Every structure is written in structure tokens, then in C-alpha cells.
Amino acid sequence: MKKRNGFPYKVFSTVCLSALLLSSTVFAEEVRNNSLNKQTTRNISHYIKKGLLSEQSQKKPGESDQFGDKNLYDSKKQQTKKFKPDEKVRIIVEVDSPVDASAMSEKTKEKEFKIKQDKVINNLKKTKKKIHIKHRFYTGFNGFSTETDYKNVNEIKSIQGVKNIHIAKVYQPSMAASKELVQAQKVWESYGYQGEGLVVGVIDSGIDWTHKDLTLTEKGIQKEKWTKEKIQGKFAETNVNEVWYSDKVPTGYDWADDDTNVIPGEYGNPHGTHVSGTIGANGDETKDGVRGIAPGVQLLAEKVFSDNGGGAYEDDLIAGIQHAVSMGADVINMSLGSDSGWVGEEDDPVQKVIRQATEQGTLVVVAGGNAAYSTKNYLLERSLQPFAENPDIGTVGSPSVSPFALSVASYENSKMHMDSMKSTTGDIFPYKNQAGNKLIDALEKEKNYDFVYVGEGRDTDYVGKDVKGKIVVTKPIPSTGYRGNVTFQQEAAKRGAVALIQVPPSDLPDYPNVDFSPYFLASVTTSKAIGDELISKLSKGLKISMQLSSGVYVENENKNNMSSFSSYGAPYTLDFKPEITAPGGNIYSTVPGNQYDVYSGTSMATPHVAGGAALLLQSLYNKGLSHSEETVLKSKIALMNTSNIIMDSNTNNTLPYSPRIQGSGLMQIQNAITTPAIITRKGTSLEQAGA
Template identity: 25%
Template sequence: MSKPLQQRVEHILDTVPGEKLDVIVQMEADRAITARLARAAGRAVRHRRLALTPRDLLPQPYGKPAVKPRKMEETASDRARLDQARAATFALKRIQESGWHSTDALMNNPMVQGALDRMLTPTRKSSLPKGEGPNRFWTSRAMPLRLTRWELARLPDKVAGIEDIHLNRRLSVPALLQTRRPEVEEKEVFHSTWGLERCNALAAWGLFGNRGRGVTIGLLDTGVDAEHPDLKGKIAHWAEFDYAGNQADKSQPHDSHTHGTHCAGTLVGGDGSGRCIGLAPEAKIAAALVLNGEQGGTDAQVLAGIDWAVDQGVDVISLSLGGLMMDPETPSTYTQAILSCVEAGIPVVVAIGNEGEQTTGSPGNDLFALSVGATDPQDRVAAFSGGRTQIIYESDYIDPADLPLIYSKPELTAPGVAVYSSVPGGSYQSFSGTSMATPHVAAAIALLLSTTSIRDKKAGLERVSTIQDLIIGSVTDLGESGPDHRYGFGRLDVLRAIGFAKKLGY
């Protein structure tokens, strides 16, 4: 057992009471792939940290050679782009297969098999298709286990290839801060929400004639009311997961709370209330219930939802959830899963959290997540919006020469105060939170993809980097020069993002 792994196991045993502990055991991943992605991300982080304005982050024009020219970019032919997309698809399949195989050592261990038998109730066992075993997460190379303290202490010595062991944390549904409609919507903005107006979504619709058509957004939340007038016909895929990440059989779309339907409205809602509420009303949603009402959810549920969303072929994932972190050191629970999404060309947009300055939420504080804070109608950052400097001291993904790696969160902000959107039962309410800001950014990415040719011209890491550089590089710069803990680089502007993309050849 490595010393860092031993220390993490001892920390869990010392700080968590109870005889049986719910953990997530993560296995080693393909070093070559993760190292390549991490190096690229590390370069991006250093570039962002030294940037004085958002415009410094904009990508190179399409077809212009980078510092190290690639043959694929030099030809810039349709055949070359198709070959690149095929290569990315094959690479993703290899990652998926590797993710499944990496947990075989766990599955074959007698001690683990005993723990799995305890987790699989007779009902669950009988519902498993022939040949299917307990749940495993391919994007994160991980498996949830309920172990005795004795088993946890000995597991790393019994099973080769364990990368890390995390608590399967309990995640609460983010608090919905109900507020009255802002004055600007009573006196100036009559036919949309102030958030759509402030992000220039309406102007983008009119100028480019597209509202998200052909894009699927993965929404991992409390579920969704698929019969809401603003959402009806827009839920393309549905799934529900339990605390261990097992998918529920015969589940039908529903919202176990209010949170998910409100976020869905900001993503793809229509104008049933007399106001347009969604930035990308022609996009579709792949909705996964990973937070079960007032009970909340677990990391395992979210990791299972990420697997499922990637399998559905989503173009972007929206996560208005997370667990509070007071420490600047970032947990790696979600790092591998988000890296797998990056390899698939899928940006992961995450709320930074609602506990105020010098706090963040996980996975919003992960190096590879695109994290979002909240602003009000006066472009002031909300007092509850999180943000801080994060640090990675040791990592299996980052080059040791780059450690410790210091970076700032969030990357940007979006409207998150008094956001008017759909709630279950065909109604509408105004809520505040970074949860409300996050779908503005995810939907802006949907608009960007539906209005440009980024998906045809870029794949995998290059696609995600291009999307993030355009979204961050086009913001309205607020706060300090360059990135800061309150605004990130600034407030979202989707019209400007699409404009820059068009100008740069996308």
C-alpha cells in the first residue's frame, strides 16, 4: 500500500464512526491517456492564471497551426476531420472497456464479494440481468462498497491496483433561496427572464436563428417534471439511481423535489408563463435523478449518473450539486470521471457552491470542471456564491514537476439571483443559488454548439478546450483584472461567445 493511500484509509477510520463504512474504491486508470489530458489541463490552468483579460483565453483561429503543428490541423480537410472524430470515438470505447476491466480485480476478491453480497438485497439480486454484476463506474474506474472497518483496513493489501479510496459522501439538495421577482423584470424585461436578457441569449437567437436544436444536455439533479408545459417533449432520456449507483427499474420521469425542474427550465424551458425562461429551448435533456428529494444523494449516485449521461451521447453535462469543502486541497473523487468526459468531448459544468467566499463545493472545485458562481441583476456577485484558491499537492494525473498546482475557482459567473423558472405542477417560482447560475452556462454551451461547427471540427480534449476558452474568453470582465474568487473571469455572454467562434472560423 502506498503511503498516501494508507494515510487516506487511516483518516477515514479515524474520523468516521460506525462498524460499516460506505466507500468508493477507485482503481488505476490508463496512465498514458490521463497524463496527456492532465498535462493539457495543467497548461490551460497556468495560462488562465497569468491572463489579465478574458480575451487572452480565446482559442486560435480554426486551421491556424498551434505552437506544435499537428498534421490533422494542417490538412484541415473534411476527411481529416472525420478521421479525427472516428479516432476520438475509438479512444472513448477503449477508455470505457478499460474502465470496466480495471475493477475486475475488485470483483474477483473474496472479501469484496462478501461485501457486495451484503449490499445487494435479495430483490436487487433477482432483478439483475443474467451475467450482470454489482454496479461499477467506467468513467471513474470505481466501485461503491460497504465495508467493515476490518475489511477497509486490509483492502489495499488484498487487491492490487487500487488508486484511491473515498468516502461515499452524502450530498444534500442545495438550498433553494426563494425570492421575489427582481425589479428589472417588473419595469424593463417583460418577455423573458433578466438572466436571458443579461446573457444576451435573446439577441443570439435573433441573430443566428438557432435555439439549441440538435444538442442534448445531461442534467443530473433531483429529477424533472416531464409534464410541465415548458418541458413537455424535451426529456429525451431518463434514469434514476440509488445510493450505491444502481439504476432503478421501470422508473418514470418525476421530480423528487423542486430543484431539478427549476434547473431544467433554465436549460430548455419555453414561454408558457408568458416569459421565455430557457436559454436553449430547442435542445433536449437527458435527465438523471441522483439526488432523492429531502434525503439527498451520494457521490456514487452522481458518478453513476455521469456514466449514464456519457452513454446517452450528451453534448454537455450540468451539475447543480456538490458537497461543501473548506480546505484548499481538492479531493480527487470526481477527477477521473470528468477526465473521461473530457476525452469524450463533453464539458462538465458545475455549481461552485452556496456557502460564500473562501468556500467551494466538490466537484465544482475539481481542476477539470467548468465551475460557475452567481451574480444578481446589477452584475454584483451574490454574497452566497463560493470561490477560493485551490491547490493540488500530489496527483496521479499531474506531472510532478507541476506540483503543487495552484488554481482559482470559479471560472466564470452567471445570473443566479431571483431566477424565474419552472417548478413541478406547471407552476413557476424565482430562486437564488449557484445552482440557478450553472444551467445558464450549460445552456449557453448548447447554443454555442448548435450555432457553430465546433462538433465537426474538434473532438475530445480539443473540443472541450475550444468550448471552454470561448465561453470564458467572451465574458464581461467584472471584479479584478483577470481571474478572481468572486467573479472568476467575469459574467457569461453567449452572444459574444458565438460571435468570437464565428470570427475564429468555427
């Protein structure tokens, strides 16, 4: 062990053949269901070989970023691509900095930056272009963001003092048994670490901080970094009018809508509240609540998605990241991104700000994306493809491709949370709610409902059957697709049924997502085994009645596997991305209004890592380490060094999944806390090894 002020790991500088052990220099919600058949113990010496890893290549000059079907503005070529002249665009205007800016104090630098910005803004106003200044940036780079017609971009670029212009990219959200998979429970029990005294910034769609599970533990309150009294002084130092929310979520800001209400509105997205629950909820799991990876942490609600819908603009992300850093965030969670990301700060201010956050001692954890690989046939319409000049199947997203971000892949949870009903004899019947169709919203509590089997659910199947006020059970014939699921709902609804349960045919998985309409009858699915047993009893004339019950966990038939949607690496630089894996398939967590839901995506894997990183950092702080770049980089390496390699069930677990999909493997928090050493490539600086 080193002295108290040193890093409590021995650092072995080696040349590492296996990319599973480290990052060279090195997002996201998906509904498809796809977790380590047995834990793999690695003999590290087996992987240590002599060899060379290629250095990171740089982005080619003039290459542009893309999102969706629109190319971004290329400031070097000054080309317009697919934007209409009168189309409103959000731009980030980078302004010349004073020549001696690096030698200035932060206070002086902000003053000088503002003078430079004011000159450009005044010149911009003289052009009589309609503009509205959205954000000003004084940390990392000198600039501001505004909205204007696309036809004005070149003219604004020519204004004296303007160094460069970036059209702000638009990012999309990426989304109890999982705690055991990553050793969180072991860390709680063995060391008592639950994230007390640490802060995690959540760059997302906001947080419903009134949720009953989003409270701080008693121990967390005793050690909280921000109290209501203490934070008031910090508010005076910032450029926005923050407010205090709660001990759990002390503050934040709605950067997208420019207000202090960080709770998603009626048309807002529940994504951020779900992510926050996985990081640090403190609910009662015996009462179907949620307890996150680090229930003792405080959360910052950096809301970057508007309640009016759409994606998150780049400048709002920058503002959110910088605010979280200024508020002392130890970890930042970014469950968002755009597919097939490019590496490089020159045309990506978000990647620059991620580096600067790292340099100030904040670990930034980012979703790797849900685009699988570029030739997979179910790719979402919004997904980007690799450019023709760089043909490859890799789709890992930006900004997770930043060398300083910890890029996260998704693994299937071993269990799936299901709502359930309970029969009069005590039998439990699990079911899966469909989009907009929850039985709890359609049925009365503590009331028994009779079940009636109606075959496929066609009109002729109802002859001689009374279903009024009852729940109908149907089972379609495989692959017939008879008139669609909406027809099944309509047939049941017009005869007075109160709900419909569909048993999956043999060609569908258990608890499938099907195309039911939220505007007709409440309709759900179940498993083949449980459904067939129910049909068998009903067909024999047995009377079965059930009422709503609490949630239950069932086996995930896709456990022990990487999630099918998880994005493959590597980026065009051949950097090691993604870098680590965590459970992201079928994750039960908090949503606004004291509700819960199950989401899947690398968005759900990322908060597992953010919470795990908080536990690791807590242990390091307790050993005397400081909130610093060195601590962040070595923590990142420790998490990757100590992860478990995931074996591919398609090879009967004889071969591992490619590091292009799993990175270093499944995060193991306790292993990272207890490891006596970390391994890096020989001759590699800590900055390179940790990035």
C-alpha cells in the same frame, strides 16, 4: 478563418496579467437576495502584459477531503475519523487494472475489468460481510461501489486486488430577465441558435418531464439527436434498463434509488426540474411560463438524489456522469457540490470522471457554491472551512475546483418574478410567497377579497374590526420582533381571516423572507413602497378589494451586484476559480406538478452557463467542428475571454469585483459566438489553458 475542419478562432498565445481573461489550470441553493450597472467594454490589449502565472500545485500526499462534521477516510494513513464502527458508509472500491489496459479496445477492457472486479467481489463475499454492489465502473477507472459497516473498511482494503478505497462524499444541491443579461435573446434573434440537435445531461434530483413547459421546440424535434426509435439501439449498449420519456427528456436513470422513475417523488427535491427549466424550458412567457436559455436542447435526467432525502453519493454522481457521456451529452450541468473543495483526482473520483468526460467531448459546468467566504457570519451549518494549515477565506466548492470543470459564480437577476393580485380598479399588487404559504392555494380564483389594515397585527389591533373572510394587512415596528410572525398569523386566523400580507418595516428589504409557519394562515410579504401606499389608502377609509392575477416582474433592489452568497476562490492550488458568472439570484423557473418557483443560488447560475455553452457549441458544430476535447476546451476559453467584467457598486462602479468572486466576469453568449480570436497564456498547452 481556418478551414472548415479547423477551429474558427484565431488563437493568440500571450502572457496574460489579468486572470479575468482565462483559466490557468485551472456549487448550491441559497435564499438570500442580493446583478452590471452598465456593460463594460474591454480593450483586450490593455490587459495583455508580460509576466508569469504560477503552475498549479498538487494536493499534498495524505491530505483528506471533508464533508460536514465528518472527515472522509484517508486511504493512505488508514485512519478512522468520527465514523462509528457500526455506521453504514458508501465506499468506492478501486480495483487493480490489467497492465496493458490502455492498449485494449473498450469492449475488451470492460471484459477484463469485470474479471478483476469479480475476483475481488468473490473474495469479499468469503469474508461474510453484508454487502450490496451499488454500481460497477468500467470507464475511467476499474472499480465498484458498495455499502458496508465502517469497521469493515480496513479489512476490505487488504483484500487482494484492491488498489484503493474511497468513502463516497455526499454532495448537496447548490440553486426571464436573466436571458437578456447573458445575450441569449440576441443569439436567438440574430443567429436562430436555440440548441437544436444538442443534448445536456442534468446531474441532479430528477426532472418532471411531464411539465407543460418541458417540451421540445418544433425545430428541435426536426434536429433531435435522440428519437424514440433511434435511442432503442443505444439502450441495448448500456448496463441499465433505461426507458423513453419524451422528445425533450429522451431518457435518464434514477441512480440513487436504482429505478427508471426520474420524476421527484412526494418527498423528493424540485431542484433538478428548476435547473432544467433554466437550461431549456419551452414555455409561453406571456402566460407566466418559462423559456430557458436553449429551448431546443434535449435533456438527460441523471437523478442522483434519493426521494428519501439526503445528499447525493459520489458513486451515483460518477454513474450519472458516465451515462450522460455515453448518451452523447454535449454539456453536463452539475448544480451541486461540497464547500471548500480540494483539487486532485487521487482521492476524488468525481474529478477524474469530469476530466474523462472532457476528453470525450463533453463540457462539464459546475456550481461554484453558496458559502460566500469563510469568515462571513451567516455560513450554513453544512459548510466546510479551509484547513488550518491553509488559512484563507476561499470556499469555492468541489467538484467545481476540478481543472476541467467550468466553475460558475452567481450574479443578481435584474428583475424578480412575483405573484400578484389585481384590484377592482385594475391596479396590480405584487407579493412574495413565503415557504409553504401560497395565496393561490388558499384563495378562490376570480373572487374578490376585501383588505383590512390591522396595524402591527397584535390582538388589540383587531378591536372593532371585522376580518372574517378578508385579507389582513400588517406592518410590524422595526426591530421589535413582537412575539414572532407565527403570532401574527394566529391572531388573524382565529378571527377568520383568509390570508395575511405583511408590509416590511424600514429595517427589512422589499419582499423579505420572514419566519411564517406553513401550518397556519397563508402569509406573504410585499415591498415597502407598494405596502405603504396600500396602508395609506386603507387608513383613509377607502375600500380595496382584489383577486388573484398573473405573475409580474419587479425591480430587484440588489441588481447590478454579485450575489452575497456566491463562493469565493481560489482553492489552495491558487487555480483560477470560479471562472465565470451568470444570473443566479432570484431565478423563476419550473418545478414539478406544472408549477413554478423562484430560487437563488449558484445552482441557478450554472444552468444559464450550461444553456449558453450549448448555443456556443451549436454555432461551432455548424462551422464544421467535431464533438471533441479540443472543441470543449476552446469553447470554455471563448466564454471566459468574452465575458463582461462586473463593476462593484460599493465603489460607485469605479473598481471591478475581485476575480476571486466573479472569475472572468458575466457570460455574454453572443460575444463568445462572434469573437474572432481567443487568448491564452504564452507557452501554455490548449489543455492547460482550457482547464
